Amino acid sequence: AASSRTRVALYSHDTCGLGHMRRNLLIARTLVEALPDAEVLLISGAREATLFPVPPRVDILTLPALFKQPDGHYRARHFSFNVRDLIRLRGRIIRAALESFRPHLLVVDNVPRGAMGELTETLTYLRQYTSTRCVLGLRDVLDHPVRVHEEWNRAGNFHTLYDHYEAIWIYGDPTVYDTATAYRFPSDLQQRVAYTGYLNRCARREGSPPEWLNALPLSRQAPLRLCAVGGGQDGTRLAEAFARTRHPDETTGLIVTGPFMAPSERERLRHHYGGRVRIIPFVPEATWLYERANQVVSMGGYNTVIELVALEKHPLIVPRLRPRQEQWIRARRLQELGLVDVLHPREATPEALGRWLHLPRRPRPEPPPLNLNGLDRLPLLTRNLLSDTAARSLNTPHHAAV
Numbered sequence: 001a002a003s004s005r006t007r008v009a010l011y012s013h014d015t016c017g018l019g020h021m022r023r024n025l026l027i028a029r030t031l032v033e034a035l036p037d038a039e040v041l042l043i044s045g046a047r048e049a050t051l052f053p054v055p056p057r058v059d060i061l062t063l064p065a066l067f068k069q070p071d072g073h074y075r076a077r078h079f080s081f082n083v084r085d086l087i088r089l090r091g092r093i094i095r096a097a098l099e100s101f102r103p104h105l106l107v108v109d110n111v112p113r114g115a116m117g118e119l120t121e122t123l124t125y126l127r128q129y130t131s132t133r134c135v136l137g138l139r140d141v142l143d144h145p146v147r148v149h150e151e152w153n154r155a156g157n158f159h160t161l162y163d164h165y166e167a168i169w170i171y172g173d174p175t176v177y178d179t180a181t182a183y184r185f186p187s188d189l190q191q192r193v194a195y196t197g198y199l200n201r202c203a204r205r206e207g208s209p210p211e212w213l214n215a216l217p218l219s220r221q222a223p224l225r226l227c228a229v230g231g232g233q234d235g236t237r238l239a240e241a242f243a244r245t246r247h248p249d250e251t252t253g254l255i256v257t258g259p260f261m262a263p264s265e266r267e268r269l270r271h272h273y274g275g276r277v278r279i280i281p282f283v284p285e286a287t288w289l290y291e292r293a294n295q296v297v298s299m300g301g302y303n304t305v306i307e308l309v310a311l312e313k314h315p316l317i318v319p320r321l322r323p324r325q326e327q328w329i330r331a332r333r334l335q336e337l338g339l340v341d342v343l344h345p346r347e348a349t350p351e352a353l354g355r356w357l358h359l360p361r362r363p364r365p366e367p368p369p370l371n372l373n374g375l376d377r378l379p380l381l382t383r384n385l386l387s388d389t390a391a392r393s394l395n396t397p398h399h400a401a402v
Contacts, residue, residue: 006035006386009103011043011094013066013115018231018258019301020109021049023139023171026201026303027107027378029055033204034379041101043094045115048231048259052284061097063090066115070234072323074116083116091118098122098132104386107135107169110142112160123164133385134165138179139302140172140198141333143324145182152183161189167385168193169378171302173371177333194381197371201303202287202310204375213288217278222252225357226293227277228286230301232258236265237345238318242297243273244350245357253277254293256286287311295357300327309339310372316341316356318348337369338362 008031012020021044028040032055042049042060049060064086065077076086094114098106106126113120126132142148152158161168170179170193180193218224227242229235239255247253257266259282270279283289287307290296298304300319305327308315317340319327331342343352 004037006038006105007041007101007103008038008105008107008382009041009043009098009101010107010109011114011119012109013045013111013118018046018048018260019139019303020044021046022052022303023137023199024107024109025049025052025054025058026199026204026375027137028058030204030375030378031382032057035382041097041103043097045090051259051282061093063093066090068323070322087116087118090115091121094119095122095125098126102130103132105133105135105382107137108165109137110139112136112157112165113155117155120160123160127164133167135167135169135385136161136165137169137171139326140170140177140179141302141326141330142179142183143326144329145184147325148183158186158189161192166192167381169381170195171197171199171374173197176337176370177330194377195371196377196381197374198306198310199303199374199378200310200372201307201375202291203372205285205287209288209292210285212283213292216254216280218252218254218292222250223294224292225251225253226289226296226298227253227255228290228296228298228304229256229261230258230299230304232261232266232281234320235261235299236269238297238299238348239269240273241348241350241353243269243277243279245354246350247276247357251294254289255279256283256289257281295361297353297356300331302326302330305330305334305340306372309334309370314340314362316343316353318343318345321345339370 010024010028012024024042028042032038032040040058044060045063046065047062049062064079066074067077068074074083076083079086172179172195174195180190225247227239229239235258239257242255255277257279266281290308290311290313296308296313296315298315298317300317305317317331319331321328331340334340335342
């Protein structure tokens with residue numbers, strides 16, 4: 001019966017790239033493998049979530065999609081809706097789904113009130129009428145600390161955390177980036193923080209390389225140079241610079257454009273550079289490809305960078321700078337630890353990429369100076385939260401300004 005199951009809902013707004021949905025799918029897989037009675041509902045803001053393998057006892061509800069523009073503002077990705085109307089629709093869908101699913105645990109990714117506040121009514125309903133425990137899940141870096149603190153105060157995020165969230169899980173290592181301190185979390189909220197360690201997908205892979213990897217037109221003898229641009233919606237410039245770089249005959253250059261790169265841009269790349277490099281739109285589990293690669297040039301999303309660090313690839317990271325500095329801050333910190341090289345996107349010319357590709361591979365520090373065991377800790381945190389009948393009261397006094 002449904003009442004005997006542990007029901008977990010994972011929300012991500014998914015307005016830019018693949019990172020949030022990939023991370024939530026990984027968390028879902030981890031929870032159902034560790035908790036035999038668990039069922040997980042993913043609420044995703046992108047229909048591309050269904051491109052990835054979905055574990056047993058996990059299902060996906062995809063919302064009408066939002067698109068984050070370079071200036072940070074949202075618009076409808078596919079519909080002609082006014083964005084406020086779309087947010088209202090998404091909010092009603094989320095509330096109806098969670099009223100019916102009745103989760104014991106809701107993990108909200110990154111945005112305490114959801115995109116443009118779309119979770120506000122749902123959080124109020126869950127607090128007033130259910131025993132659902134709510135957790136905010138944060139990647140290690142959000143943006144420049146001054147900007148985050150100002151935005152969170154303006155949006156009322158700290159008040160939302162006081163009112164609705166019993167825990168804050170940070171998918172990182174405070175010795176690399178102390179998120180709660182950097183973003184000036186009040187001391188009483190810091191007591192709800194748990195650093196899980198980084199979420200290392202590579203530690204959970206099983207079996208032999210998949211068929212799609214063996215079917216790619218790659219020679220096992222030729223060194224593989226890989227360019228990965230995440231979801232691809234802002235990856236054309238880096239992909240083109242990589243394509244224009246001189247690749248020796250004995251190497252294979254491969255670009256994964258991501259499903260969000262405009263089809264016209266992908267076709268233009270194929271037309272102009274298809275004779276020089278291989279170009280594919282998407283792979284369902286990129287870590288197999290990262291492992292095969294000899295050298296990797298990549299944008300700086302959380303999942304990609306942590307996977308490359310875990311595989312000891314010492315990649316060249318060309319971070320996104322807009323609309324947030326998250327990728328730049330993380331990449332520079334990992335560069336300080338000797339785990340990656342970093343190139344400012346303004347300097348990512350074919351010549352600069354070529355110089356890096358011709359450098360001898362550098363040894364990395366041993367052992368890796370960061371905690372990559374976040375997936376081992378998540379089931380324990382989940383069990384503790386759901387079994388703790390003396391959970392922290394949500395009636396913490398409000399602060400006028402934090």
